[in-house]
Amino acid sequence: MNVPATVAFSGLLPLVVEEVVDEGEWVSVQARSPGGPAECPGCGAESARVHGYHQRTVTDVPLDGRPVVVRVRVRRLVCATVNCRSTFREQVPGVLERYQRRTARLTGQVRSVVRELLDCSRRLGLSLNTVKRYARVPEPNRLRRPPQYRACLVDAYRDHLRARRAAEPGVPVLRLFAEITELGYTGGLNLLYKYINQGRLDGDRITPSPRRVTRWLLTRPANLLDGLRAHLDELSAACPEMTALAERVREFAQLMTERRGSDIDRWIKQVREAGLVELEPFLTGLDQDHDAVIAGLTLPYSSGPTEGVWGSPKAG
Numbered sequence: 001m002n003v004p005a006t007v008a009f010s011g012l013l014p015l016v017v018e019e020v021v022d023e024g025e026w027v028s029v030q031a032r033s034p035g036g037p038a039e040c041p042g043c044g045a046e047s048a049r050v051h052g053y054h055q056r057t058v059t060d061v062p063l064d065g066r067p068v069v070v071r072v073r074v075r076r077l078v079c080a081t082v083n084c085r086s087t088f089r090e091q092v093p094g095v096l097e098r099y100q101r102r103t104a105r106l107t108g109q110v111r112s113v114v115r116e117l118l119d120c121s122r123r124l125g126l127s128l129n130t131v132k133r134y135a136r137v138p139e140p141n142r143l144r145r146p147p148q149y150r151a152c153l154v155d156a157y158r159d160h161l162r163a164r165r166a167a168e169p170g171v172p173v174l175r176l177f178a179e180i181t182e183l184g185y186t187g188g189l190n191l192l193y194k195y196i197n198q199g200r201l202d203g204d205r206i207t208p209s210p211r212r213v214t215r216w217l218l219t220r221p222a223n224l225l226d227g228l229r230a231h232l233d234e235l236s237a238a239c240p241e242m243t244a245l246a247e248r249v250r251e252f253a254q255l256m257t258e259r260r261g262s263d264i265d266r267w268i269k270q271v272r273e274a275g276l277v278e279l280e281p282f283l284t285g286l287d288q289d290h291d292a293v294i295a296g297l298t299l300p301y302s303s304g305p306t307e308g309v310w311g312s313p314k315a316g
């Protein structure tokens with residue numbers, strides 16, 4: 001292993017790492033809790049009296065692309081309070097979470113990837129909506145132009161705001177305000193309210209130019225996924241379900257770019273069979289507009305500035 005154990009596993013603090021063994025396909029870490037008193041969940045008194053030990057096995061973030069399995073010796077303590085005498089397992093907050101088989105930081109990484117994927121699928125959904133709109137309009141150029149807004153201090157934080165609202169739809173505007181202020185936003189709260197009320201965060205209300213649409217459709221999904229790929233590859237080693245999730249999303253990007261609308265049903269079936277609940281909201285959207293989606297993904301653009309962008313049509 002190239003990385004010194006103290007550096008590689010510093011994220012496991014305050015656990016004490018006792019041994020790191022290179023097992024070839026994976027890395028095993030033996031660790032223990034740091035000792036010291038812990039709070040009795042029964043009466044709240046602190047106790048350091050050891051009643052026994054037990055071992056928890058959790059998966060940590062991969063190292064050199066290999067899964068890391070951490071075995072932690074955790075104490076069972078006994079409360080010293082006369083009327084309590086409870087025995088309880090000590091917790092290691094921030095590292096081990098109750099009932100989790102992953103370390104807190106691995107759980108965090110998985111969640112962030114799922115969020116990115118969801119955001120990605122929302123963008124794909126947005127693209128599909130746009131395709132459907134174009135499929136209904138004989139000449140894309142006749143689409144109503146979007147309202148023109150002047151550039152605004154909020155613009156620079158639009159992506160952040162959209163991602164946040166996508167991940168947490170009920171997020172209060174005040175919190176968003178605090179977040180973008182932290183990021184450098186110098187405008188006021190009223191401006192942010194106005195921006196949101198004008199629907200400027202909801203990209204779907206704005207009718208983009210055909211050129212922008214084709215760019216979304218043809219490059220955006222793939223690009224988004226490229227950005228995720230390294231992260232996913234790394235995590236796939238630790239979490240098998242990530243492999244399936246990554247694979248399905250890649251396939252979807254392919255369906256999009258190769259206009260294989262007729263393959264959508266097979267794809268939906270695979271996602272459902274794999275039990276990828278994270279993608280369910282996206283599937284529901286596809287179900288609702290099923291025929292239009294297929295038509296949109298199969299329909300060649302024949303006029304306007306989009307001509308030729310698709311490249312040579314593939315059979316299917």
Ligand SMILES: [Zn+2]
Pocket residue numbers: 040041042043044045079080081084085086
């Ligand atoms: Zn107690």
